[in-house]
Amino acid sequence: MIKSPTFSKGNVMDRKKILIAEDDRLNQLAYKGILSKFYDLKICGDDKEFEAALKEDIYDLFIIDLGLNCAKSGIDLLKELRQNERYVKTPVIVATAFVLRKDRDDSISAGANSFLSKPFNRDILLEEIRRYV
Numbered sequence: 001m002i003k004s005p006t007f008s009k010g011n012v013m014d015r016k017k018i019l020i021a022e023d024d025r026l027n028q029l030a031y032k033g034i035l036s037k038f039y040d041l042k043i044c045g046d047d048k049e050f051e052a053a054l055k056e057d058i059y060d061l062f063i064i065d066l067g068l069n070c071a072k073s074g075i076d077l078l079k080e081l082r083q084n085e086r087y088v089k090t091p092v093i094v095a096t097a098f099v100l101r102k103d104r105d106d107s108i109s110a111g112a113n114s115f116l117s118k119p120f121n122r123d124i125l126l127e128e129i130r131r132y133v
Contacts (some may be wrong), residue, residue, distance in 0.1 A: 016133040017058040021050045021077055022095075023069045027118070029038045031063070032121050039129070047072035059090065060133050063111075066096040066103060075110050082111035091132035095120065 016037045018035065020043045022028050027045050035041055042057065044050040047070045053059075062081065066074035074094060081087045094107040095116040114128050 017042070017057060018061045018063060018129070019050070019053055019059040020044065020063045021047075021059075021068060021074060022063070022065045023067075024065070027065070034125060035129070038126075046070035047077060050077055054084070054087075058086065061093045062087075062090065062131060063095050064092060066094060066107065068100045075106055078107065078112060080108045093128055093132075095125070 015038070017040045020028075020031055020041060022031060022043060023045045028045070031043060032041060042053050042059070044053055046068065064074040064077055068074055068077075073082075074096065078092055078094070079092070081092060092111060093112045093114045093116060094112040095118060096103065096107075097118045099117045107115050113132060116125065117130060
């Protein structure tokens with residue numbers, strides 16, 4: 001079992017902020033259940049919410065689903081993030097049910113730091129996040 005992320009003196013100000021692009025309600029609930037204890041989360045169901053969230057706050061890490069059911073794909077959001085001066089080097093984890101090698105290669109080429117296939121194990125997700133933040 002992996003260790004839970006630690007924060008100096010439990011200060012809420014030390015919590016890292018994660019922005020998640022995920023349109024599936026059950027997956028949103030899973031992320032909230034797994035991560036909200038350790039991180040400040042903003043979960044967006046579509047590209048418009050995601051773009052609005054980028055204007056509202058600064059994030060330490062992104063988790064993006066490739067198969068968003070909206071105007072822009074996860075790859076589109078990832079490419080736009082990498083064009084944003086603020087987020088050129090911010091870690092991005094792609095978490096998707098698209099598991100072909102091409103999907104992985106396209107994600108990494110677009111700027112993803114990591115690629116997780118759904119469904120994924122809670123500990124693997126937490127370990128990937130800890131790796132970057």
